[in-house]
Amino acid sequence: MTAKELVLRHCKKSAEHHSAVAETETKIAKADVAEAHTDQILAQGHRDLAGQHSARAQHHQAHAKHFTEMHQGLAGIAPELLDEHSNAGDELRDSVVGHDLFKNFLGREAA
Numbered sequence: 001m002t003a004k005e006l007v008l009r010h011c012k013k014s015a016e017h018h019s020a021v022a023e024t025e026t027k028i029a030k031a032d033v034a035e036a037h038t039d040q041i042l043a044q045g046h047r048d049l050a051g052q053h054s055a056r057a058q059h060h061q062a063h064a065k066h067f068t069e070m071h072q073g074l075a076g077i078a079p080e081l082l083d084e085h086s087n088a089g090d091e092l093r094d095s096v097v098g099h100d101l102f103k104n105f106l107g108r109e110a111a
C-alpha cells in the first residue's frame with residue numbers, strides 16, 4: 001500500500017469507528033432516559049447519565065465528521081505529495097560513513 005492509501009484507509013476506518021461509538025452512546029442515552037424510577041434521586045441520576053451519553057455521542061459524531069472530511073480532502077491529493085520515501089535518512093547516512101562515526105565516538109571517549 002502506498003502512504004496515501006494507508007492514510008485514506010485510516011481516515012475511513014476512524015470515521016466508521018466514531019460513527020459506531022456515537023450510535024451506541026445515543027442508544028445508551030435513550031435507555032437511560034426511558035428508565036423510570038419512583039425514587040427522584042435515582043431518576044435524576046439516569047437523566048444525568050443520559051445527558052452525559054448524549055454529549056459523548058455528539059463528540060464522536062464530530063470526530064466521525066472530521067475524519068470523513070479528511071478522507072474526502074485527501075482523496076484529491078496527488079500521490080507524489082505523500083512521498084513514501086524520505087531522502088533525509090539517506091542524506092544523513094551518506095554524509096557520515098560508519099567508520100567515521102566510530103572514530104568520532106572514540107575521539108569523544110578520549111577527550
